[in-house]
Amino acid sequence: MGNQKKLLEQVVELKKKAFILAHNYQRPEVQAVADFVGDSLGLAKQAVSLQNEIVVFCGVYFMAETAAILNPEKKILIPDRTAGCPLSDFASAQMVREWRRNYPEHTFVAYVNTTAEVKAEVDICCTSSNAVSLVRALPNDKIVFLPDKNLGAWVARNVPEKDIVLWPGYCVVHEFVKLEAVLAEKERYPDALIVAHPECGLEVLDRADGVCSTGQMFDFVRNHPETKRFIVVTESGVNYALKNMFPDKNFIEPKTNLLCRNMKKITLEKVLHCLEKEDFLVKVDSETSERARKAIDNMLQMKT
Ligand code: SF4
Structure with missing residues (x-):
């Protein structure tokens, strides 16, 4: 306990020179020292307006890359460079180029959970917050959606007027959510509302209230002031x-594995090391960065 307190004090002292961004899936103690906590879209927008020269990104690698693309003049650091995202690994630049040959008339929409090289090959990015409205607003009716087949299926369900080709990738956390575990909590707490992330399969999403x-999710809870319990189906x-x-x-976690191993690789010790040594620097080469930026800017400019 004493060690933890000392560690916390050291981080708080050193973080004066940096801005700490943390994803909502980070460990509680990491979220607690962050200057801003949010989802991918919130973090991307925050990254654009940062004044600090040094930014510590507590999340997985593609997120830190996105911050680096949006802030090429800043030092973007990640406390553990092995914190990857298995979902982003489902797509490579080479694969996208091949698919482009097979779908020459389609607009390629990449979920932000992709590498910088993949972003550089697509037309526009999206996040889980704006995927449905963004695809709906695109002028082209033919879409290739990558790399998450579940988010893509959710978009296709909500935008039936478009022809959407799904990439066969998935998030290892949300794909394997056990529906029985979610329904068991609903049986135990019939008054609770189920709120699920669109990276879950449709069989889970079909049972969700939101x-x-x-x-x-924060807005959903805010908009249901009478509800006391929520069954939360996303990373814990x-x-x-x-x-x-x-x-x-009360926020109820269904008894199914909702831990992202990679998100949890970032610890307070690693944040401290990162601040002390300015390790590890996230760099994207300028050509890739410029092309990837176009896809991100296209998303940020859409009125969705
Ligand atoms: S929760 Fe899923 S999508 Fe998010 S970082 Fe982990 S593996 Fe990737």
């Missing part, structure tokens, strides 16, 4: 921030 990105880290914001509500 399908939301992690950022939208979000419950910490939900509980902080809504201390009088």
